[in-house]
Amino acid sequence: MFDFSIVTNWIHQWLLSLMPQGWAIFTECVAVGIGIILLYALLAIILIYMERKVCAAFQCRLGPNRVGPWGCIQVICDVLKMLTKEIFTPKGVDKKLYNLAPYMILLASFLTFACLPISKGLEVLDFNVGVFFLLAASSIGVVGILLAGWSSNNKFSIIGAMRSGAQIISYELSAGMAILTMVVLSGTMQISEIVGMQTNGWLIFTGHIPAFVAFIIYLIAGNAECNRGPFDLPEAESELTAGYHTEYSGMGFGFFYLAEYLNLFIVAAIAATVFLGGWMPLHIPGLDGFNTIMDYIPGFIWYFGKAFFVVFLLMWMRWSFPRLRIDQILSLEWKYLVPISMINLLVMALVVTFGWHF
Amino acid sequence: MMQETLYIAPAELHNKMKQLKEVEHMDYLRSLTGMDWGVATPADEESSSTTSDCAPSTLVGLGVVYHLESTTTGKRICVKTSTTDREHPHLPTVTDLWIGAELPEREVYDFFGIIFTGHPDMRRLFLREDWVGFPLRKDNNPEEENPLRMNNEETIDTTYIYKEKEDGSLVRKERKLFESDEYVINIGPQHPATHGVLRFRASLVGEVINKIDVHCGYIHRGIEKMNESLTYPQTLALTDRLDYLSAMQSRHALCMCIEQAMGVEVSDRVKVIRTIMDELQRIDSHILFxxxxxxxxxxxxxxxxxxxxxxKILDILEETCGGRLIINYNTIGGVQADLHPNFVKRVKELIPYLRKNIQEYHAIFTGNIIAQSRLKGTGVLSRHDAIAYGATGGTGRASGWACDVRKRIPYAAYDRVDFKEVIYTEGDCFARYMVRLDEIEQSLCIIEQLIDNIPEGNIQEKMKPIIRLPEGSWYTAVESSRGEFGVYLESRGDKTPYRLHYRSTGLPLVAVVDSLTRGAKIADLIAIGGTLDYIVPDIDR
Amino acid sequence: MKNKNNYFGILFQGLSSLGVGLKTTMKEFFTKKITEQYPENRNELQMFDRFRGALTMPHNADNEHHCIACGLCQNACPNGSIRVVSEMVETEDGKKKKQLLRYEYNLGSCMFCQLCTNACPHDAIQFSNEFESAVFDRNKLIRTLNNPGSKVATKKS
Incomplete structure (x- = not known):
């Protein structure tokens, strides 16, 4: 497996030969920041295109196919269209908060995005409480949503924002608990170490039943956290028109849209990291030939492959089910997911204690 | 079928209506039609004040026609009343007897200016609050006083209740619809879930709906007024534009009404074709539902x-009728064109195809736990309420009320086919949903029975170039895709109708929204509205 | 105990119902799509022959139509979409006869009720299958249906 830290170290040495250490680190930070933003934008475009094509296929349609071959530059055109739109501020909004809200959401998703270990040696933020940081950073997003709803001076927006607040805060609990289960199994909170644990078998296989249950719970809770169907009631089109971002136009709306899709990716990527082995290739114990072939596939392909597989699962869920009602969302969380994930955590602790895992 | 017609003077109206309801169990108000029988001459005025039940020929002034039916005995009756006062016409309300009269009485007030004393909410229903005059009065020219107004209509939070004093004059009492501290949101007129331009003002407590006020008229086109200046064949073209998912049935009802008035009997072939087409349209509508x-x-x-x-259904309709939405098929005394040669073949292919795909509907939606828990137990409409509001069609049948016109008053070829009237008793959203899906199956059954036995015959009876109807009034009803669609036709021997009123299937359905959604959540309003299945152009007309 | 059964009963029943839904959509994921590729399929696209696109007045090879300018269609039209402009001419045998000058039809206000074609005693007008009627100027929707220089067909034809 190719270790990207060789490349990064080489760049670091090269920069040091040109400038003092402070400047070198600053240059690296800027470069990494630009890299993240570019990757972020690229992923958003891919995800939106994928969503439209996948949902079309579920619905007996073809999806976008007019702009470019197979409609592949449709999303770019949409972005351009969005950029040309007038940015207006409705009457009676709290201007400061109204303008701040989209950036809060973007901030949260950038911070979380930076935690993702894309390949060996390609971790931007990697420290001993990585998982903890990840969960904390992702929960900033709800502040942005609440601000957007509150500041818009629109009754639909505020209802959407309140729904979203209740929903995200509740589901963070079971998402956190599901990840905690895996932390118990792996015994570390550092993301690179969690991935490193999975060289000889992904955690979903080594942790068998409790890991699988945690995976399912994480998928449900993660879906709810990024406000996607069947949990899309903060922006339930048929009830609240567009929910908390009703009053945003142009790129203000664009940022919400972007963040929504990237959050989808982040949820999927975390699932891929924690449950499906991150950038680790698929190894089947005993089949050495197979394992060596798998090793030739670069880590970042494994990583994106797994993440997009989970994204597809989430899309499949979204396009199959009707929307829940607010009380059902809460009772699903508090009456089913939380107790089950608590018991699951306990089971996992027993499994680890008695060494019943593989 | 002849039905008894009573003439009751306004002074005795309320008592006699109460008697009809309580003694004769006339618990279902089928239709309520406002009428302008012309300006009273002094001679008329004398006769109406002396005799309590005036003869039909001398019926003058502004009045109302009530069509009543008993759900226990099946007896039907027509009641007419009128007042000669054109300055301050007023009649006693019947909303305390049939709550379903609330919106139709507002409609009558809107169009004729008749004030219903005791009505809890005497506002205009369709027209703007600043509309001048009452357009359906024969001496009113709506275009004269009502130029296109470019100012926005103010939403007023108060309504009026009128009471009659001893001396016959009216007193007005103000009633507040919403208090100033209520959290009122507009759902509609432009909203994804109102299925057209219907506006609800909902007072919320958190997510819970406290009260709903319905505003209609955003797509009011004055079809009833237009009808009065159109010839009979021309009026047909407008029925397709009422309930566009029951275009076939609405037009069928009007054609039947005119044929009945003319004494024309259509051939068996036409009857069977009309039945098949009605059922195709019903399946189309239910699938859209x-x-x-x-x-x-x-x-x-x-x-x-x-x-x-x-x-697939639209293709079949288009092949024979040439239209998909505006189908334009039934004509007076027949149908526009004979069945297309491919028709039978295509319908036979359709039946198994639909049966297979309905199973898919059940798999993806009916059985789904989320759908079930959202639909079951929400928006329960009791049988009593369904009848009192006159909520017919799938909504009534889901509440256990056997209100299918096809069974009650069989028309066309419905008396010779065997089908089940789908009835559920729960009255909740899920029952309303299941009624529709089960009715698709029943409709397929009806089509299956008829498709191989379409008799030969004329597809169009010979008609005079200009159709005039004899003097008189007729009421015909069909079972449209969402309930009893009635046509009330009054003719004075001209080539245009004197009054042509449609019993809207959607108006009672909208009337029940308020009582169903009290205490429900916003998301339930959407489910309730969706399962009531109203079509706005049919409400507004 | 019953309560507990209920709890798990609902849980598993719910999960299985969700599974059925997922299975259904996955099946559709791989079935053939139904989208019509218009305008690529313009050549194969066949409208039903009874489809009412726009009113036309068919002319034969000699540039003759069947309209005798009786105006029945104009009277039958509920919207006033038809205007028949005619003139009185004297025929060779000295009789006065109406002749069609211009048959104006407003596609924009037509509601395709077929009353005009039903009223026409000579089948001079009929609906075509044309459906691409979008234009940039509303005035272009007012069409003159008779060809320039056309005349009414003689009885025999």
């Missing part, structure tokens, strides 16, 4: 499955 309900509840995929299958 399914699709839109799914869409409203967030299951977009199921929505497209419904549309995929609806396309």
């Amino acid at each position: 399914f699709s839109c309900l799914c869409q409203d509840m967030g299951a977009t995929t199921a929505f497209l499955y419904g549309f995929r299958d609806r396309e």
